[in-house]
Amino acid sequence: MQQGKGLWxxxxxxxxxxxxxGDPAGVPTPTGAMQFTPVWPDPDRGVREEVKAFWAKLGVLxxxxxxxxxxxxxxxxxxxxxxxxxxxxxxxxxxxxLRQRFAMFRALIAPEHRSLPAIWGLARAAHAQLExxxxxxxxxxVMGMAAIIENPAILKLKGPPAWPMRPGDxxxxxxxxxxxxxxxxxxxxxxxxxxxxxxxxAA
Numbered sequence: 369m370q371q372g373k374g375l376w377x378x379x380x381x382x383x384x385x386x387x388x389x390g391d392p393a394g395v396p397t398p399t400g401a402m403q404f405t406p407v408w409p410d411p412d413r414g415v416r417e418e419v420k421a422f423w424a425k426l427g428v429l430x431x432x433x434x435x436x437x438x439x440x441x442x443x444x445x446x447x448x449x450x451x452x453x454x455x456x457x458x459x460x461x462x463x464x465x466l467r468q469r470f471a472m473f474r475a476l477i478a479p480e481h482r483s484l485p486a487i488w489g490l491a492r493a494a495h496a497q498l499e500x501x502x503x504x505x506x507x508x509x510v511m512g513m514a515a516i517i518e519n520p521a522i523l524k525l526k527g528p529p530a531w532p533m534r535p536g537d538x539x540x541x542x543x544x545x546x547x548x549x550x551x552x553x554x555x556x557x558x559x560x561x562x563x564x565x566x567x568x569x570a571a
């Protein structure tokens with residue numbers, strides 16, 4: 369698959385999908401344009417209930433996972449024609465391979481709305497929201513966003529080892545491949561622009 373039609377949805381030279389956050393035109397999906405709404409770090413009750421119903425309908429929460437607890441971690445949601453179509457969440461946690469605190473990103477798009485621009489647009493909007501929040505809250509010491517890529521359609525794609533997260537990001541920056549899990553899933557991280565590290569990392 370060519371880069372311009374695969375892993376570069378917003379493009380190194382303009383791309384095919386528009387910027388995710390703040391673009392009233394949204395990004396294309398098979399069912400219409402998807403608009404994104406940031407809800408991090410404190411999603412209201414209406415959003416939480418809407419998302420919990422969405423998860424229940426799709427049957428996606430693993431056994432033992434609390435829908436209420438996961439809903440408190442909502443980051444950005446996406447709607448198509450006024451209906452919830454995509455959800456992202458983030459859990460702040462120590463990321464042992466890099467000895468720093470990261471926002472661990474999760475995302476789900478309903479099957480009928482899935483498209484590469486929607487996937488990348490959701491990730492990009494979440495990254496922007498988390499980076500701005502981290503900058504405003506240095507006491508949280510969150511240095512970036514990390515994700516484990518489980519989607520087989522994405523894992524099959526052949527492309528650059530880095531996916532730009534911001535407009536104007538240079539090639540080989542953004543959400544960068546740093547390794548694999550024991551199940552051969554990609555582990556990717558993106559450092560926030562304000563991140564600062566030193567020494568040998570945290571103890």
